[in-house]
Amino acid sequence: MPKLFLHLFRTPGYIQNVCAKTTYGFSMQNRIISLGILFFIGTTSILFFITALAIWAFTVLLDRRLIILHCFTSFWASLYLWIVPAWSISIKGRDKIKKGTTYIIVSNHQSQLDILAAFKLFFHFKWVSKAEIFKVPLNTYSSHRH
Numbered sequence: 001m002p003k004l005f006l007h008l009f010r011t012p013g014y015i016q017n018v019c020a021k022t023t024y025g026f027s028m029q030n031r032i033i034s035l036g037i038l039f040f041i042g043t044t045s046i047l048f049f050i051t052a053l054a055i056w057a058f059t060v061l062l063d064r065r066l067i068i069l070h071c072f073t074s075f076w077a078s079l080y081l082w083i084v085p086a087w088s089i090s091i092k093g094r095d096k097i098k099k100g101t102t103y104i105i106v107s108n109h110q111s112q113l114d115i116l117a118a119f120k121l122f123f124h125f126k127w128v129s130k131a132e133i134f135k136v137p138l139n140t141y142s143s144h145r146h
Helices: 012-019 028-059 067-083 113-119 131-135 137-145
Strands: 005-009 088-092
Touching: 028 067, 067 113, 088 113
Parallel strands: none
Antiparallel strands: 005 088
């Protein structure tokens, strides 16, 4: 079975900047960057969610597997990985993925970044999760749509 590796690592320059603290905590520059990134993620999440609803509404009858919606959400997740300087992901072995072949993608969930990394594959997949996850309102909508 072909192997696909996702390597998650922090960029050394960012770690040095974060570790450069003032006597009162993180430097003002890091706070401004963090607030800017959080604002960007917050506002674009609302816009992308509305766009995802529209894509779903227009394609649900034609695209039963929701591949078009999955491509959009893969872009959505990848955008956040490209924007945040602290998150650097390297994917090796993507060329080993064959269309029409079934794969099991396993994540160790050492962080929430694993979910975004899975979407960065731009490979159509379905989520498998324990039943309790579907009781959380936003997770329920998102999980049933993918």
